[in-house]
Amino acid sequence: MTAQSTGQVAGAGTTKRAFLELDELKVSFQTEDGIVRAVDGVSFALERGRTMAIVGESGSGKSVTSQAIMGLHSRRAAKISGHAWVDGVDIVTAPEADIRALRGTQMAMIFQDPLSSLHPFYTVGKQLVEAVQAHGEVPKAEARRRAVTMLDRVGIPNAARRVDDYPHSFSGGMRQRAMIAMALINNPALLIADEPTTALDVTVQAQILELIRELQVEYNMAIVLITHDLGVVAESADDVTVMYGGRVVERGGVDEIFSRPSMPYTWGLMSSVPDMEADRGKRLEPIPGQPPSLINLPKGCVFRPRCAYAQHVPDGRCDTERPDLTPVDEGHDARCFLTLDQKRTLAVKAPGTEEVA
């Protein structure tokens, strides 16, 4: 297990770094139209056993962030700066061979679309065996035994028989389970789940989220959960990072974020979803307009063009100056010029919290 030893040696030399730590991570792509600043300075820390949800719309940079953590960006196409430490190894600067060794054993990823992440030409078993053998000298029979055990663990009925089936004969929920089995077969310490349940029905979603929670406890995994579904966040996350236009606009503990959301974009997200607990006739309050182009970000606050609260900030600061992430409370930061008082009084309530002020 060269991967783990590299990780631990590098980790030992640094002072108390979190298991996963991002420090001013930036990813940009050069295109014909200009430079796309997909991720523009993201920082957070995550320990094993905890779940960080990254919330945002398409184009907010949440998937690009997760791909950077996995070291999946081509260094030729993407310009990456800042740091992304996984167990002490900085993915941004580490040699490709070291990152490859980390992938699978220390970190793994599950995707939204299980059909396109499984190879249609090989049986599920063969793909699992390959995942085991890629990271060590494991005899084929032993690898196959582990494949069956893992499939059984993720709840595939008749695992010993289904291991020889092709992905197309699995249902959507079973494919997602098979992909989770493949990601977890080498017992990774960090799992990145990019919209893991978006393509699934609610009943299957509930099963998969429950499964991920169980496996998290069993393997003491750190989980980065990328989603746009606030209900999934409310159920599964410990901490929340809200992203907009490639930056973190708010972050904090899940209870804090839902009880006291502190910036207009987060408010907009919360008032955009129909509230199952509220009166049915209540009109939704969407965020007007559309997400910004990452090539031509607005001057000043990136959310300014869609923000209904800018008139509360004096001197048109929102138009000219980029706000910093400033503390709202301990462990809770927001990127907004509104004063603390304004953040409290203007706040929109999260769904399901009619009584919470």
Next chain:
Amino acid sequence: MTTPNLTDAGPRGASTPVGDVVLRVRGLQKYFPIQSSFLRRTIGQVKAVENIDLDVHAGETVGLVGESGCGKSTTGRTMLRLLDPTGGSIEIDGRDVTHLSMRQMVPVRRSAQMIFQDPYSSLNPRHTIGKIISSPWEVQGVNPEGGVKKSVQELMARVGLNPEHYNRFPAEFSGGQRQRIGIARALALRPKLIVCDEPVSALDVSIQAQVLNLLEDLQNEFNLAYVFIAHDLSVVRHIADRIAVMYLGRVMEITDSDSLYRSPRHPYTKALLSAIPLPHPSMRGQRERIVLTGDLPSPSNPPSGCVFRTRCWKAQDRCATEIPPLSEVSPGTSVACHFPEPAKEPVSFTPPQA
């Protein structure tokens, strides 16, 4: 089989206007043949839609919900004759359209239109927005008052698009804007009924809310009837007046939205609702979650009796032998179950007899 609550409007909120029946479906069936790869002989049938009765009134939204593969999209398409029904009858705006030819269907389509899920594949990339939105007029040979361009631009403004973008192509628009183009096209003929097949599921949440509000405004303005097909239960609850829950091609329960969420009567509805994530972290663990084991049975070989019995925790011997009919358990609520859940208060009308 007719059930009284489906033919009558039943007791409903005062906010919902009860209008004429614009869509009446009886015993609708849609089977797809399974052919052998060699001789193309039919060796079986996928029973995608089985025996659906439904009335949709002017100004009303009826939601069709269920898991993928339950037949809700096929139902929507068959209702508009985009697919030919295997059995049953379809009446649109008082006219029996079950056996009309495609040519005979053309005038019927003035009163019934569709909005599709994928705003990328449902718009021709080589046509301008103006051409896309005006194409229904062209097909129908209609000359809108004030000219085509002016009328298209009025529609564009109505759905929240910039009328100056008349000559642009779909590729220049975002997903939410494309969905607005699809809505404008569906509105062009001032239809009475629009079947919306997952109209917001491809959109980001903030854009989703914009489109839902637009659909509501248009309904109020034009007294439109919607058949709203979606898998997102919170969206359906928000927009629909009545909801039909489908499972394996059949309607398991149909009732008004508030009753459905307050007091689901079919075990499947109950399980489906219990799977929705609770909206606030402080509510974690507060709901008893009913986990359905196993996957959806194959619609080519559905279970005998009640199709849900293989995953139902209340199933008994009777469920395997006898198909439960969709029958009224309280005014406005029909359930296809031998052992429906008891109704929860507040119930302002007579208690169920089942």
